[in-house]
Amino acid sequence: MIQLEHISKTFLLGDQAVHALDDVTLTIASGDYLSVMGPSGSGKSTLLNVLGLLDQPDDGHYRLEGTDTTTLSEPERARYRREHIGFVFQSYHLVNRLSARENIELPLVLAGVPPKDRAPRVNEMLERLSLTDRATHLPNQLSGGQRQRVAIGRAIIMKPQLLLADEPTGNLDSKSGADVVTLLEELNQQGITLLVVTHDLALGQRARRRIRMVDGRIDSDGT
Amino acid sequence: MIQLEHISKTFLLGDQAVHALDDVTLTIASGDYLSVMGPSGSGKSTLLNVLGLLDQPDDGHYRLEGTDTTTLSEPERARYRREHIGFVFQSYHLVNRLSARENIELPLVLAGVPPKDRAPRVNEMLERLSLTDRATHLPNQLSGGQRQRVAIGRAIIMKPQLLLADEPTGNLDSKSGADVVTLLEELNQQGITLLVVTHDLALGQRARRRIRMVDGRIDSDGT
């Protein structure tokens, strides 16, 4: 499903070059469940941004379902993201003027799902994430962990084919974190390809396949 | 040093009342080391915001070094914060147009420390937080964990009398997290009062005194 071949991504700041991704080669089959761990700054979020079509590599090829993504125009990439990819961002990126409910509902609205079909799906998601009592709150009226759960809800409401979760439990207590992991793993059992970046060793070890990154490179890749 | 007496804080949204803090009584001696744990949404950040003079309670009294803080004007509160309190925010709140170095340096600038005295202190802090190579990066050119470390550096550079850290290791790998904890505990050993909100049980158990919050109340307070 996913083929990264000799992917590199370098940020240039003045005369300093940061090799955020350094010759990364990785094949991921549809329905896989991978964790990505590694030191702060090792390139995990950058890897997810490339996989999620949010960022283009400077070198190498990213083939997604056989298509070379570098040949896609920006509107095509945006459309592919909307239709196939769910992304839980490390810093959430919620829409500040929309409530928890409206943030989670947004992908359904963009996909043209009619209002009467949206409500039950959003209500169920709010319930699964223990956010029902906070549905009308704006992001700045939510706790850190509540915002994180809204970000998760928005990423998964469309049951996207590829789910990229960047530190999805970092601001959650053990119970809320366990509820989220249960939800993500259910989606994987239904066939969704799941990548979880995490600093939580216990969570990382739940994945069927564990990737470790160091300095922009894949240091180990095993089961 | 710190006396919270029957502190309550309620957020009103339309006709819904959220009791973020519900009759909280707590005494903290100078130099104490406390952890605050509890479910997502239980009031931990709100407690820190009240302690840090960022938010006023609706009921009860907050005495700080004998002064009833409700009698302070906003400029007096701002000055007290600047001179005595260091705050690591759950969402960092870095200044986006300032580099890592400049963000960390900011409290020294506000305190009128001369440039030639600032540089060695900032350099040492960058080194302790493994940020030397990222000193000139802007926040959007940093990884999540790097931003978290900048937020920590800024909070501690003035060695404030009271240090409030809201989930300071949430986006850090185990090594960076351990380095930060070492740094915070060193400051406590030098006499700084340290409160750490965390979802990390291992970190929470390092504190001499452990507070657990549930639904805006202190559920347990023990050593």
Ligand SMILES: Nc1ncnc2c1ncn2[C@@H]1O[C@H](COP(=O)(O)OP(=O)(O)OP(=O)(O)O)[C@@H](O)[C@H]1O
């Ligand atoms: N826009 C940018 N300009 C320059 N350097 C950048 C930029 N974005 C990221 N970097 C650098 O690239 C490296 C990889 O960043 P990335 O965000 O992928 O790390 P990470 O593994 O997700 O870290 P963390 O665990 O702290 O979230 C970091 O060292 C970071 O400073």
Ligand SMILES: Nc1ncnc2c1ncn2[C@@H]1O[C@H](COP(=O)(O)OP(=O)(O)OP(=O)(O)O)[C@@H](O)[C@H]1O
């Ligand atoms: N401005 C606000 N308006 C309404 N409700 C609010 C506001 N700010 C916070 N709340 C609510 O108050 C409660 C306590 O929030 P707080 O941020 O203190 O929780 P927390 O314990 O820090 O949670 P987390 O572990 O998720 O960070 C939450 O249920 C939250 O939804």
Ligand SMILES: [Mg+2]
């Ligand atoms: Mg990251």
Ligand SMILES: [Mg+2]
């Ligand atoms: Mg909080």
